[in-house]
Amino acid sequence: MEGLIIKNISNDYTVKTNNDIYVCKARGKFKKDKITPLVGDYVTFDEENNYIMKIHKRKNYLIRPSVANIDQALVVTSVKSPNLDTNLLDKLLTIISYNNIEPIICFTKLDLLSPNEKKEIDNYIKYYKKIGYIVVTNSNKDNFKDLFKNKITVLTGQSGAGKSSLLNLLNPNLQLKTNEISKSLNRGKHTTRHTELYELFNGFIVDTPGFSNVDFHNMSKYDIRDNMKEIFTNLHNCKYRDCMHIKEDGCAVKEKVNTGEIILSRYNNYKQFISITEKTKK
Numbered sequence: 001m002e003g004l005i006i007k008n009i010s011n012d013y014t015v016k017t018n019n020d021i022y023v024c025k026a027r028g029k030f031k032k033d034k035i036t037p038l039v040g041d042y043v044t045f046d047e048e049n050n051y052i053m054k055i056h057k058r059k060n061y062l063i064r065p066s067v068a069n070i071d072q073a074l075v076v077t078s079v080k081s082p083n084l085d086t087n088l089l090d091k092l093l094t095i096i097s098y099n100n101i102e103p104i105i106c107f108t109k110l111d112l113l114s115p116n117e118k119k120e121i122d123n124y125i126k127y128y129k130k131i132g133y134i135v136v137t138n139s140n141k142d143n144f145k146d147l148f149k150n151k152i153t154v155l156t157g158q159s160g161a162g163k164s165s166l167l168n169l170l171n172p173n174l175q176l177k178t179n180e181i182s183k184s185l186n187r188g189k190h191t192t193r194h195t196e197l198y199e200l201f202n203g204f205i206v207d208t209p210g211f212s213n214v215d216f217h218n219m220s221k222y223d224i225r226d227n228m229k230e231i232f233t234n235l236h237n238c239k240y241r242d243c244m245h246i247k248e249d250g251c252a253v254k255e256k257v258n259t260g261e262i263i264l265s266r267y268n269n270y271k272q273f274i275s276i277t278e279k280t281k282k
């Protein structure tokens, strides 16, 4: 039988099929081959003795949280207290995209903005939409219904970004559940691994404590260049095919920064990310 692993506690894997739920163990062979089944894995299992026999090919996976086959990541981003941090936002968008996951921006706390601040934030919203990111706000739960359908979505965002109130808006039961898990993890007594996909709007979501600590560890400067949407799409307009958009002549990206078509915060973050990956190069 085939199914999707939706929950993992220690060696117990909860597998969901179209009609049922099974709790399975992993075959010993996986351990020998140093393969661990992950939440999000599509698996073939033996329903007689509840053993996972085969893990289907993964589209992608993350280590923390340990989840496979993620379709998209919702980057929950506060625009006020704490103020919009475009550096952290652009960093997360770039790393998520490098991991072959589609990032979605979810701006929160727009109701705390003054009229002038709102104008400024509206410009950012327009800009991120223009360059091709999906942008939503937490003003309405209906914004998420089509977004989550048939997808595995990872929720990320710095603390204080309003992730709990977003979960509460989407489904109050869900927030209780995820709170219990993070509490039991914080207690630190049990080092039991617990990852779980929650069903929501005909899709699945998974919460990620600590995703904001991610860094560029294995990424090269080319990975940065090719995972920022408007930088990537403008490369073919540059004079040199391998243009890094820093010092080169005939650079379409620099030209668009000058005309304001590419906003300065994005370009400055781009240059900073490049210099970080250059410094940490092995």
Ligand code: ZN
Pocket (backbone or CB within 6 Å): 235, 238, 239, 243, 244, 245, 246, 248, 250, 251, 252, 253, 254
């Ligand atoms: Zn260029």
